[in-house]
Amino acid sequence: MKLYTYWRSTSSYRVRIALALKGLEVEQAAVHLVRNGGEQHGEAYRALNPQERVPTLVLDDGTVLTQSPAIIEYLEEAFPLPALLPADPVLRAKVRAVADIIACDMQPLHNLAPLTYLRRTLGQAEAEVSAWIGTWVGPGLQAIETLIGEEAYCFGETPGLADVFLVPQLYAAHRFGVDLGAYPRIRRIEALTEKHPAFVKAHPTNQPDGE
Numbered sequence: 001m002k003l004y005t006y007w008r009s010t011s012s013y014r015v016r017i018a019l020a021l022k023g024l025e026v027e028q029a030a031v032h033l034v035r036n037g038g039e040q041h042g043e044a045y046r047a048l049n050p051q052e053r054v055p056t057l058v059l060d061d062g063t064v065l066t067q068s069p070a071i072i073e074y075l076e077e078a079f080p081l082p083a084l085l086p087a088d089p090v091l092r093a094k095v096r097a098v099a100d101i102i103a104c105d106m107q108p109l110h111n112l113a114p115l116t117y118l119r120r121t122l123g124q125a126e127a128e129v130s131a132w133i134g135t136w137v138g139p140g141l142q143a144i145e146t147l148i149g150e151e152a153y154c155f156g157e158t159p160g161l162a163d164v165f166l167v168p169q170l171y172a173a174h175r176f177g178v179d180l181g182a183y184p185r186i187r188r189i190e191a192l193t194e195k196h197p198a199f200v201k202a203h204p205t206n207q208p209d210g211e
């Protein structure tokens with residue numbers, strides 16, 4: 001398998017964690033989202049991913065998968081162990097709800113393309129852009145803090161899908177200067193994953209294209 005990724009992309013980071021937790025090795029191809037106006041907009045990459053975003057996973061038979069939630073669900077179904085989702089349907093829905101807060105309601109609002117629109121098209125200064133990001137990231141984290149429990153990870157003693165989505169979102173929160181002081185459960189999980197080999201392997205600064 002070949003993963004098209006960018007070191008600092010939280011959506012790519014999710015897939016890297018899922019791969020590492022399942023012990024799967026992939027070839028990595030870096031797509032620089034900033035250099036040369038963004039390599040994601042180049043013709044060759046657009047042919048793979050018409051949305052011009054990372055990640056993209058190309059399977060060994062040439063099948064192209066896009067969208068990190070769909071890629072991670074594919075990995076869970078094709079490589080079931082270790083499982084990222086619990087067996088119980090109600091618990092599965094709760095785990096997915098945390099992942100969806102991040103994937104649907106938080107990350108899309110601070111992705112590069114909308115921030116570029118705020119800066120360039122709407123002429124907003126950095127202070128306004130930062131306020132915009134904080135407006136959506138803080139309440140999202142507050143909701144997650146309430147939804148997750150007191151076990152080691154978000155929903156149990158081993159990391160699962162919610163942790164796969166949460167940890168990259170925390171990386172983004174630090175990058176954007178969002179304070180995590182009010183979220184002790186989230187900070188507990190962050191501290192645990194900082195020592196977990198799969199999360200360490202997937203971390204942006206440990207990527208071949210990391211800057």
Ligand SMILES: N[C@@H](CCC(=O)N[C@@H](CS)C(=O)NCC(=O)O)C(=O)O
Nearest residue numbers: 009010011053054067068111112113
């Ligand atoms: N929902 C998509 C989001 C993908 C996405 O927004 N990727 C960002 C990096 S995290 C990207 O490629 N941005 C490039 C751009 O906005 O031009 C997923 O989870 O894969």
